[in-house]
Amino acid sequence: MSQISIQIKNLSKRLGPNQALAGITASFEPALLYGLIGPDGAGKTTLMRILMGLLFPDSGECAYLDNHQTVAFERVRSSIAYMPQQQSLYPDLSVAEHLEFFRDLYLISGKVFQKRRAELLHLTRMEPFQDRPAGKLSGGMYKKLGLMCALLQSPDVVLLDEPTNGVDPISRREFWDLLYRLIRQKILVIMSTAYMDEAERCSRVLVLDEGKIIAAGEPLSVLKQEKAGNFEELFLQRQKAGRR
């Protein structure tokens, strides 16, 4: 099994008048859950899209390593799963039809698909809703379907852009249980969130603001270093200090 890690160096990206990313350096290792933490407009989605190859950086590097060997993005592309922030499923297609559609796109064989599909439906407790169109799912179930589509191909890297946004607290807890399962399978998970309380659940955090990383590391040591009780406080402190 391949273990993919990602290293980014001095990544910058301008989108229209905004400097979405201004020189970001970080590395992402397998079997860890990285949280991109920051307010709206911090550059989280832009970074996600660059990692997925949907946007190209103006300057800087984005390298993918497979067992410590640098590989071309096209080689690893099919083992990276991505769940966009925007609702991107087809409202008129049912849960089962979505899974079949993504099976075909990822060229998954019938046998593997049957097993994986049963596994995912069980894990997400979505078995009773297979025939329900995506447009009629609740916020939490919709996100779960998105995650199922992403996980169908058994990826090595999972990129989730605000997966818990607009999801009720109970569904959010369920969602986190699913994420913990993933990292136990040595998968690299990178998720972004604007919910500060979720930061402490990540293995590592990258705190982003205005396109820059203002702190990075294990959540508790970041808080200690910044002398903040929690991440909300961290941002409030920064705001008071006029964004150093």
Add this chain to the structure above:
Amino acid sequence: MSAGFRFSRAWSIARKEVRHVRRDPFTLATALGLPILLVVFFGYAIDFNVKDIHMIAADRDNTRASREWLKNFTSSRFFKLEPADPGQDPQSALDTEQAKGVIIIEPGFGNDLGAGRPAEVQILLDGADNSTTGIISGYLIGIQQAAWKKISSGPRVQPLSLQTRFLFNQEQNSRWFVVSGLVVVVIGVLSILLTALTVAREWETGSMELLLSTPVRPLEIIFGKLAPYLGLVLVSVVMVYLVARIQFGLPFMGNHLLFLAGILLFLCLCLAQGLLISVITRQQQLAMQLSFISGLLPTLLLSGFIFPIESMPPFFQYLTYILAPRWFMVISRGLFLKGVGLLELAQPLFMLLLLNLIMMGLALKRFKKDLEP
């Protein structure tokens, strides 16, 4: 693994698209309803055959000769003659749109005619409606000749006479002319609109972002998304063809395979145009407006559908060379009404092929596999 075109992936996109179409009443209604609407609208509403034109006759001479002369008008089915209101200026009928023309015969008409002097009749036509008046003045020449024969003493041999015979569409049925061009309008509007909407929808709802993150290739997306609409529009074309043949009694003089080749060429071109619009706009609303402007206007105005290209200013004549509907119009009419063959259609077919290559090249070049603005 992800390199190269995989038919199965294109097929899965096509199958998904068919599901969308089947569940979306708007698309189905447009694809099947719009052609019928166009056929009924253009087939029945547009009629260049003029008949029952209202004319006002002010016969101030009121002699046998003047009455005889006027009878020529009433005996043709083209005109409906009404005597003028005596207390009213006959010309006011034109102002109030009561009549398209006024005939005034001054006193002395009969005397002049009898004495062998030139007799005069004044005819006033409503020039504001120049298409009708153009046709009226055409008929007038014929009526004048008929009247001359009757009134003048005995038939004189005319030194020169023109015998016109129409080779195609002998009855000069304008409905045949319009309906044989309708296939062009239906394909032109429908296929551009439907493809522009379906791809723009994918961008607008954000599902394109998810699609592009999968190993699916742009070409697979394009093939998968367009194939169902190709089929759908072909069904509409068959519908229009059947209505034209059965309802309007249109002949089909040419080769059906040649017609199919022309249809496919034109259809692919329109699909590429719709695709280009949608990848540029990425929004349904804008894509719809652009499709109507770029699809409907050239087809209706610059293809020769109604307005002959030969009578356009030179600039517009040359402009029509790069417009696909113009070429397909030649093919459609040629096959329906004239029965031309491959040799005569070589130029339009070649032009369609050339425009196809250009349009597809543009659409593929602009189709992005990333989200860069």
